[in-house]
Amino acid sequence: MAWANKVLRINLTRGEITDEPLNMAWVSAYLGQRGLAPKYLFEEIDPACDPLSPENKLIMTTGPLTGTMASTGGRYSVVTKGPLTGTIACSNSGGYFGAELKSAGWDMIILEGKSPKPVYLYVENEKAELRDAADIWGKSAWETDHLLHTKHQDPLLRIACVGRAAEAGCYYSAIVNDLHRAAGRSGVGTVLASKNVKAVAVRGTKGVGNIKDPMRFLQATEEGKRVLRENAVTGGGLPQYGTQVLMNVINEIGAMPTYNMRETQFDGAHKISGEAMHEPRPTDHQPNLTTNAACFACTIACGRISKIDQNHFSVKNKPEYWHASGGLEYEAAWALGSDTGVDDLEALTYANFLCNEDAFDPISFGSTVAAAMELYEQGLITAEHTGGIEFKFGSAEALTRAAELVAKGEGFGKDIGLGSKRLCEKYGRPELSMTVKGQEFPAYDPRGIQGMGLAYATSNRGACHLRGYTVTSEVLGIPERPTPW
Amino acid sequence: MLRALQLEPEKCTGCLQCEMACSFENEGVFNPSKSRIKVFAFHNEGRFAPYTCTQCDEAWCMHACPVEAIVLNAATGAKEVLGDVCVGCKVCTIACPFGTVNYDSVSAVVHKCDLCGGDPWCAKACPTGAITFVDADNSGLERMRAWAQRSAAGSASFNAPASKTVQNYQKA
Numbered sequence: 001m002a003w004a005n006k007v008l009r010i011n012l013t014r015g016e017i018t019d020e021p022l023n024m025a026w027v028s029a030y031l032g033q034r035g036l037a038p039k040y041l042f043e044e045i046d047p048a049c050d051p052l053s054p055e056n057k058l059i060m061t062t063g064p065l066t067g068t069m070a071s072t073g074g075r076y077s078v079v080t081k082g083p084l085t086g087t088i089a090c091s092n093s094g095g096y097f098g099a100e101l102k103s104a105g106w107d108m109i110i111l112e113g114k115s116p117k118p119v120y121l122y123v124e125n126e127k128a129e130l131r132d133a134a135d136i137w138g139k140s141a142w143e144t145d146h147l148l149h150t151k152h153q154d155p156l157l158r159i160a161c162v163g164r165a166a167e168a169g170c171y172y173s174a175i176v177n178d179l180h181r182a183a184g185r186s187g188v189g190t191v192l193a194s195k196n197v198k199a200v201a202v203r204g205t206k207g208v209g210n211i212k213d214p215m216r217f218l219q220a221t222e223e224g225k226r227v228l229r230e231n232a233v234t235g236g237g238l239p240q241y242g243t244q245v246l247m248n249v250i251n252e253i254g255a256m257p258t259y260n261m262r263e264t265q266f267d268g269a270h271k272i273s274g275e276a277m278h279e280p281r282p283t284d285h286q287p288n289l290t291t292n293a294a295c296f297a298c299t300i301a302c303g304r305i306s307k308i309d310q311n312h313f314s315v316k317n318k319p320e321y322w323h324a325s326g327g328l329e330y331e332a333a334w335a336l337g338s339d340t341g342v343d344d345l346e347a348l349t350y351a352n353f354l355c356n357e358d359a360f361d362p363i364s365f366g367s368t369v370a371a372a373m374e375l376y377e378q379g380l381i382t383a384e385h386t387g388g389i390e391f392k393f394g395s396a397e398a399l400t401r402a403a404e405l406v407a408k409g410e411g412f413g414k415d416i417g418l419g420s421k422r423l424c425e426k427y428g429r430p431e432l433s434m435t436v437k438g439q440e441f442p443a444y445d446p447r448g449i450q451g452m453g454l455a456y457a458t459s460n461r462g463a464c465h466l467r468g469y470t471v472t473s474e475v476l477g478i479p480e481r482p483t484p485w
Numbered sequence: 486m487l488r489a490l491q492l493e494p495e496k497c498t499g500c501l502q503c504e505m506a507c508s509f510e511n512e513g514v515f516n517p518s519k520s521r522i523k524v525f526a527f528h529n530e531g532r533f534a535p536y537t538c539t540q541c542d543e544a545w546c547m548h549a550c551p552v553e554a555i556v557l558n559a560a561t562g563a564k565e566v567l568g569d570v571c572v573g574c575k576v577c578t579i580a581c582p583f584g585t586v587n588y589d590s591v592s593a594v595v596h597k598c599d600l601c602g603g604d605p606w607c608a609k610a611c612p613t614g615a616i617t618f619v620d621a622d623n624s625g626l627e628r629m630r631a632w633a634q635r636s637a638a639g640s641a642s643f644n645a646p647a648s649k650t651v652q653n654y655q656k657a
Contacts, residue, residue, distance in 0.1 A: 002515075068515050069505045069610070096501075103516060156518070179528065207508060207516025214513070225612060239498075290531035294500035299612035301498035305531040324531030 001064035002208045003027065004105045008128055010121060012195050013054060013113030017128050022107050032063035034090050037079035040110065041088070051083040051187075052194040054114035060101070060160070060200065061109075067102035067208035067296075070221045071228055074099045074296030082186035083194075084171045084364065084419055085437040085462040091174070091188045092466075093160075094295030094303075095181030097202065100158035104204025115196035120148070120161070123202045133198040140164055140407070141176045141359040148201050161199035162189040163358030168409020169193075170417035172364035172440075180326025180356040181295065186439060186461055189359050225299050233476060238302040239292050241274030243330035246443075246471075248273045251338075253475060255448025257441060258338045259393050260370035261434045264445045268343025272333050276345055277304065283311045288345055290324045304328055306349050314350035314400045326356050331465065334443035335366025340373060340399050347396035351403040358407035364419055367440035369402050371420040371432055380427045386412045437462030449474050451482075487562045489621035490598075490605060494534035496615035499526050503535055506610035510601055519589065521598040522607045522616070535616055537607070538585040538598040540564055546597070549580035554594075562621065563600040571595055 005022045023040075030036040037059045049055035058080040065073030076098025082089025101109070104125050111121075118137035119130045136144045141163040148159055158178060166173030166189040173189030174182040183189075211217045228234040237245040250256050251269035258266040270276060277289040286307065294301035306327025308315050315321040328336075328348055332355065336348045355362040369391075375381040376391035383390065387405075389412065391398045405413025415423055420440050424433035434441045439462025446453030451470025459467040472478045504520035512519045522537035544564045547555040554570035555577060557563075566586075571594040577586045578595060586597040598605075600618075608618040620626065 069502060069509070071500075071502075071612075099517075103518070205516070205518035207512065207514035207519060209514035214509070218509070229612065291533075292498060293531075293533070294498035296501055297505065298500050299502060301500060301613070303498075307531065323529035325528070 001032075002066070002068050002102070002210050003064065004102060004107050004206075004208075004210070006106055007108045007110060008106045008123070009110045009112070010128070010130065011113050012111060012115040012119070012130070012197065015115070015130055017130070027064075033061050033066075033075075033077045033092065034079070037061040037077060037108065038088060038090065040108075041079055041081070044110075044112075045081065047081075049081065051081040051086065051089075051191060054112075054195070056081045056191060056194075057110060057112045058188070058191050058195065059108060059110050062098050062102045062107050067099040068211070068221070069218070069297055071225050071297055071299040072295075074298060076101065076183075078175055078183040078188040078192075080188055080191045082188065082461070083190045084185075084187040085439050087437060087462070088460055089186035089188050089191075090461055091183035091185045093175070093177055093181045093183040094298065095158075095178035096296045097158045097160045097177035097181070099208070099296040100202045100204045102204070102208050103206055104202050105206045106204075109200065111192070111195060111197060114194070118196050118198055120199040120201060121197065122152075123200070123204075125204060125206055133196075136161075136198050138164065138167065140357045142179060142357045144199055145179055148199060152201065154203060157201050157203050159199055159201045161359070162193045162197075163360070164408050165358045165360040165406055165417065166190050166193035168414070168417065170360050170406055170409060170413075171419045171422065172361040172368075172417075174355075174359045174361050176356055176359040182356065182359065182361070184361045185363065185464065187361075228299055233478070234300050238300050241277070242292065242302045242304045242328075244274030244277060244304065244328060244333055246274075246330045247333060248275065249475065250334075250444065250448070250471075253448050255445045255452075255475075256338050257334065257434070257443065257445045259341050260339060260367070260374040260432065261441065261445060262374075264448055266338035266341070266343075268341075269338060271343040272328070272337040272345050272348055274330075277306065277327065281309050281346075283309055288349060289327060302329075308349050308353065309346045312346040312350070314347055314396075321350065321353055325353055328352050331443050332362035332366070335363045335370075335440075336399060337366075339366050339370040340395075341370075341393035342396050342399050343394070344396040347400050351399055354400075354403040354407045360406055360417075363442055364440045365403065365406060365416065366399075367434060368416050368418070368420040368423055369399055371424055371434065372402075372416060373398070374432050375424065375427050375429060378429070380429060385415070435463060439463050444471055487621040488600075488603070488618050489540065489562070489624055490537060490600070490608060491617045491619045491624050491627075492535050492537070493615050493617075494532065496613045497524060497533040497535050498613055498615075499524055499533040500612065502610040502612060503607035503616055506606035507598075510606040511596070519596075521585075521596060535607075535611075536583075536585070538564070538581075539583070540598070540600070545580040545582065546577035546586045549576045551576065555597075558599070558602075561600045561603040563603075564597070565599040566595055566597055568592065568594045 077092040118133040160177035293303035304327035442465035455468035504517040507520040508516040
């Protein structure tokens with residue numbers, strides 16, 4: 001397949017950069033990305049190591065199709081031992097970064113050790129350098145992206161970086177690339193920051209080839225595109241409503257985790273749904289959704305690009321948030337919305353912008369806010385802890401304020417940045433944390449979709465919607481609907 | 486019938502299928518940096534726009550070339566670069582008002598869109614109809630048809646066409 005056959009290895013402790021051939025025997029056995037990179041990790045780290053110590057390694061890896069025309073194949077993954085779960089973390093992301101890395105002639109980057117000072121990795125085809133990051137450390141991911149583009153005078157540079165949340169030690173920090181795509185879960189950004197690495201900036205102009213039979217490859221990708229185009233979900237529902245196409249569906253069947261997963265239906269679901277994102281707002285007559293957008297090579301284009309209502313309390317007099325950027329995907333809308341009881345679409349969009357701006361996982365963040373709200377309701381967390389914020393279910397103010405605090409790692413944001421498990425333990429009610437292996441549940445209540453219960457329980461990275469996604473069969477009937485008995 | 490590429494930015498999603506198809510057809514690898522068609526992302530406005538050579542009738546690049554390395558393909562109307570004649574002087578890249586002729590330091594010649602000999606791969610690869618290959622003398626035909634359909638339907642309010650997401654996938 002389309003491998004460059006090259007691995008970039010960075011020893012951050014010594015500042016050494018070497019290249020080595022990709023282990024093709026492992027490629028045959030483990031294919032790529034989520035299969036291949038964990039093999040490297042297992043062989044190279046002590047499984048008992050502290051995830052945030054120099055002994056841990058962080059691997060950025062492409063797959064066999066990354067950088068080709070294969071629709072939906074343009075993704076990359078970050079594999080490391082995660083701080084949230086203390087076990088393997090494997091988070092994947094779309095956007096353009098992965099394809100750019102492959103196009104620069106690298107299949108994989110292995111970061112090991114810890115840099116003595118903040119650095120960023122700059123890759124331009126064969127050239128790879130660690131550069132001083134003193135001027136971008138302490139900046140948000142958006143600002144970092146802007147500053148690096150300006151510094152290198154290269155608008156085509158693709159950047160993956162961490163924000164201030166990761167620097168402050170938030171346990172579910174993400175690595176954001178292309179401003180609003182994220183290797184989001186399990187705290188992979190926290191690991192990158194622990195190594196004193198702020199960003200990886202890549203420019204690749206070599207292209208992706210090495211395909212044994214290119215014409216047959218093109219036929220196969222064409223056939224794949226046809227399947228996606230003709231399917232009602234990938235050809236219609238997803239481009240029109242994004243993954244948010246699920247909001248009303250999942251709510252209707254009673255699998256919408258609500259109020260820290262106490263309930264399975266949310267009265268406000270229709271107000272924060274994919275359909276609602278198309279509705280013109282009464283204040284400015286514009287819909288929340290500006291357009292849909294694709295990741296590299298993807299012919300589905302489920303991505304949401306939104307603009308927040310300038311009249312909304314969260315962004316009033318803050319023109320820096322008036323532009324278009326990555327809008328609500330279903331997982332973010334659920335966690336920020338129904339789990340916290342907030343049905344204010346603009347507030348959720350703003351919180352989502354902040355999750356992108358400072359690179360933290362909206363699923364874990366929203367779920368942790370929901371847990372904090374339940375603890376507040378029970379009197380275990382008080383206004384004294386929150387710095388005066390009334391942490392009530394349904395409060396858009398509490399949600400947006402919490403996002404601002406986690407983004408900067410300030411005040412009560414430090415507690416929310418612990419994740420639901422550590423937060424609930426800290427306040428004496430560990431059973432209120434809706435987590436598996438310390439990672440927050442995603443958007444499907446297993447009481448409504450039983451298979452997801454099994455998926456959460458058995459996923460090696462903790463509760464997760466991307467391992468054993470029985471929603472496809474149980475809810476959408478693809479390829480067929482199983483009988484529940 | 487002469488045909489031309491028609492670009493409709495409002496339908497573009499930024500997937501870069503066109504750039505990969507173009508680079509694959511011309512260079513044999515998937516390499517957006519070698520594509521003759523480029524998709525530009527205007528992040529803050531939430532817009533994407535594909536852009537490439539319009540094959541000017543009075544092609545400034547062709548007139549500017551001192552060695553006649555850019556020639557008209559009479560069958561397709563494309564202005565094509567003869568790679569073995571081009572000396573890499575780059576005067577055409579300056580002459581082109583639209584920036585669609587570019588120098589490639591690896592091959593040491595310029596490259597531009599040649600309509601793939603009359604069957605452009607970018608149009609075939611585009612999943613949303615943002616790039617189509619249409620009758621050059623009637624490039625407005627589809628747009629006229631859309632408006633005509635509205636008037637025929639007796640629509641009193643002659644609104645602008647519906648938003649991209651809806652429009653695209655009704656068509657697909």
